[in-house]
Amino acid sequence: MSGVKTELHQLNTRLVWQGFKQLVPIAVFVIAFGIAFGLAATQAELSGSMIVVMSTLVFAGASQFAALELWGPQVPLFTLLITVFAINARHLLMGATLYPWLHHLSPAKRYSVMLVASDANWAMSIQAFSRGQPGFGLLLGGGLALWSFWVFGTWLGIYFGGAIQDPMSLGLDMVMGCFLLAMVVGGEKNLRMLLIWTIAAASSLMAYRYLPDNSHVLVGALAGGVVGLFWMEQSHEH
Amino acid sequence: MNIDTAGLGTLGVILAMALVTLATRWGGVFVMSFVPISYRVKQFINAMSGSVLVAILAPMALNGDNGARLALLTTAITMLVVKKPLPAIAAGVLAAAMFRQL
CATH class of the missing domain: 1.20.5 (Single alpha-helices involved in coiled-coils or other helix-helix interfaces)
Structure with a gap:
């Protein structure tokens, strides 16, 4: 077993390319979100070049849409940055959950692969690790697919934004939700996980309702994690 | 500021x-x-990784329209049956699209 384990964190061109290809079907839908973002950003009176710069450097769709809500001739910087932080705080958890494998990489590689971490490629990668397969090709290659398609979609939206009239009527707003749910359902299923998920969902909904905006992901995930601490799996390793 | x-x-x-x-x-x-990555820390992290997704999805299901709910339900069922993500996602998106045309 230990021989297999040391291979899990491997990262080479072949794995990155495989990861890229595996995320392309999802990344195609990301183009549609990108178009929607590019269009909305032009309507918020951002210049074309600045919109592309934002998608390239920030690469976090939900927080970019939220920024548009606050955009105007004057931008409340502190409010904006708090909002961006709260929406993107789930990345903190993603980095932490990948750490058991990331710590085998050199710090330079470790922080480089995290540059493109986002929901879809993180979910694929953590699932691969839990199945005992190498996951960093999915994280990096998949991340590059999502990132490049996101920037490309943004660019399309700025110049050809009218093309997709109503993404909701095509169900395109549900792509990411369905993808993440497929990852949950495809993961390990037992009574312990069911309880963890139930507590996570309930805490998330309570936080969504009663706590400050955008705190629900952190609250739900941490609550689920704490349940996992109280009900530990039988150790297979010892 | x-x-x-x-x-x-x-x-x-x-x-x-x-x-x-x-x-x-x-x-x-x-x-x-x-x-330090102890057994307890691993258990916490493992429980948290599924919970991140569930915590993102729960408000989406509660506040979404019936098209959104139908999409999630369709994806969950397809995934349980077929066990492949792409058909499950496609079925979910298709369900939302068809429901919203009604």
Whole structure:
């Protein structure tokens, strides 16, 4: 077993390319979100070049849409940055959950692969690790697919934004939700996980309702994690 | 603090957003480098990784329209039966699209 384990964190061109290809079907839908973002950003009176710069450097769709809500001739910087932080705080958890494998990489590689971490490629990668397969090709290659398609979609939206009239009527707003749910359902299923998920969902909904905006992901995930601490799996390793 | 978005102001705001987002991508990894990976920590992390997804999805299901709910339900069932993500996602999106045409 230990021989297999040391291979899990491997990262080479072949794995990155495989990861890229595996995320392309999802990344195609990301183009549609990108178009929607590019269009909305032009309507918020951002210049074309600045919109592309934002998608390239920030690469976090939900927080970019939220920024548009606050955009105007004057931008409340502190409010904006708090909002961006709260929406993107789930990345903190993603980095932490990948750490058991990331710590085998050199710090330079470790922080480089995290540059493109986002929901879809993180979910694929953590699932691969839990199945005992190498996951960093999915994280990096998949991340590059999502990132490049996101920037490309943004660019399309700025110049050809009218093309997709109503993404909701095509169900395109549900792509990411369905993808993440497929990852949950495809993961390990037992009574312990069911309880963890139930507590996570309930805490998330309570936080969504009663706590400050955008705190629900952190609250739900941490609550689920704490349940996992109280009900530990039988150790297979010892 | 209000920033003028004329001239370089916009670029400044975007760079600040990028830095905050980068801090979230790196922060979790950085903090964990000070935490010994014990069995308890692994259990916590393992429970948390599924919970992140569930916590994103729960409000989506509660506040979404019936098209959104039908999409999620269809995806869950297809995934349980077929066990492949792409058909499950496609079925969910298709269900939302068809429901919303009604």
